[in-house]
Structure formats: C-alpha cells, structure tokens
Amino acid sequence: MNHVTKGCAAALTGVALAACSPALDWRQVRPEDAGIEALFPCKPLTHARTVPLAGQPTRMMLHACSRGGLTxxxxxxxxxxxxxxxxxxxxxxxxxxxxLDGTERVVGAMQVPGMTPNPQALRLEVQGRRPDGSPLVQQVAxxxxxxxVYQASVIGTRLPQEAVDSFFTGLRLL
Known part of the structure; x- marks a missing residue:
C-alpha cells in the first residue's frame, strides 16, 4: 500500500500544482480500455504505473487535470x-x-449505474494537508x-459542491 500511497500522492500533487484557470469547461471523456465515461472540466492527462494492490503488482491508470485550483x-x-x-x-x-495525512469522513454509499454492488463502494471526504502543512480537502468515490476498481476524486483547498457533484454524477460505466 505504501507504493499506492506514494505513487498516487505524487501524481495528484504534480497535477494539482498545474492549476490555473478558474473556468470549468466540462467535457465527456472515455479513457481507452477503462469501461467508463467521465465528465471532466478540463482535458485530462493520462499516467500509468504498476503498484502493489491487493497482494499483486497491478497496472493502475490515472486520468487527471486541474482547473480553478481543483484537481x-x-x-x-x-x-x-x-x-x-x-x-x-x-x-x-x-x-x-x-x-493527505488526513482523516476521512464517510459521506455515503457510492452509486454509479451499472456498478457491481460492494460494501466498500463509498463516497468519502478527507481533510488533510499538503507537505508544506497548508490545508487540503479531497472528496473520493x-x-x-x-x-x-475505480477511484474518482476532487482535491483542493476548498471544494465547491457543484463541481464535485458534477464530476461524480458524470461518471457512467459502459
């Protein structure tokens, strides 16, 4: 799990630092071989990494973009x-x-049409901080x-609920 933590943190931090424009330009994105369509407010970059996950080396794909101080x-x-x-x-x-060196709060069960029911399918909020100690919040699905397995997230200093809800409700399994 440490490799998952470090790999995801590094990728998200790098993308978060690239944030500039406050305008959210929503678009449907169908990442190749992902089995999902997502509504992103900017054009996502794609990264692949092999990490230990559930006891085996696993290829994880990350699609991420930053806009308006949010990743x-x-x-x-x-x-x-x-x-x-x-x-x-x-x-x-x-x-x-x-x-985020933070604490989580369960927001509720996560529902995406077509998903396989699972007790760990959740929506969470994590209150944490950047490496420099400044506050950071993340909502995770x-x-x-x-x-x-899928993980969708929005991270920033402050999360406008409308942007978070648009991202999560824009998820469609194919």
Missing amino acids: FALTHAELQDPARVTPALGELRAAAAAN LFTKGTR
Whole structure:
C-alpha cells in the first residue's frame, strides 16, 4: 500500500500544482480500455504505473487535470480476480487518507449505474494537508464493475459542491 500511497500522492500533487484557470469547461471523456465515461472540466492527462494492490503488482491508470485550483482525477485498475476487489477498494480508501495525512469522513454509499454492488463502494471526504502543512480537502468515490476498481476524486483547498457533484454524477460505466 505504501507504493499506492506514494505513487498516487505524487501524481495528484504534480497535477494539482498545474492549476490555473478558474473556468470549468466540462467535457465527456472515455479513457481507452477503462469501461467508463467521465465528465471532466478540463482535458485530462493520462499516467500509468504498476503498484502493489491487493497482494499483486497491478497496472493502475490515472486520468487527471486541474482547473480553478481543483484537481479532478479518475484512477482504475483491472484486477482479474474477484477475490482482490474488496481488499483493493479498502487499500485505495486507506491510501486516500494517508496521501493527505488526513482523516476521512464517510459521506455515503457510492452509486454509479451499472456498478457491481460492494460494501466498500463509498463516497468519502478527507481533510488533510499538503507537505508544506497548508490545508487540503479531497472528496473520493470508490466503486467497482466486475474485477475493475475505480477511484474518482476532487482535491483542493476548498471544494465547491457543484463541481464535485458534477464530476461524480458524470461518471457512467459502459
């Protein structure tokens, strides 16, 4: 899990530092081989990394962009083994809080049409801080379809609820 935490934190921090324009220009994005359509407010960059997840090296894909001081990200991984799905969601949940050295609050169950029901499919809010100690907040959505796990997140100093809701309700499994 440490590699998941460090890898995701580094990628999100790098993308977060690139934030500039306050205008949100929403667009539908269908990342290749992701099985999902997402509504992003800017054109996401894609990064791939192999990390240990649920006991095995796993290729994770990250699609992220920053706009208006917020970073929007969608991470997904194909696990190929149903027994790894719930542990992987739990590890992603723990990493979300660890990435910000923060505390989590469960906002509620996450529902995406077509998802596979799972008790770890949740929407969370993490109150944490950047490495320099300044405050940071993140909302995270964890869900799955079959043996693919997903994590969608919005991170910033302050999260406008309208932007967070637009991002999460714009998720559509294919």
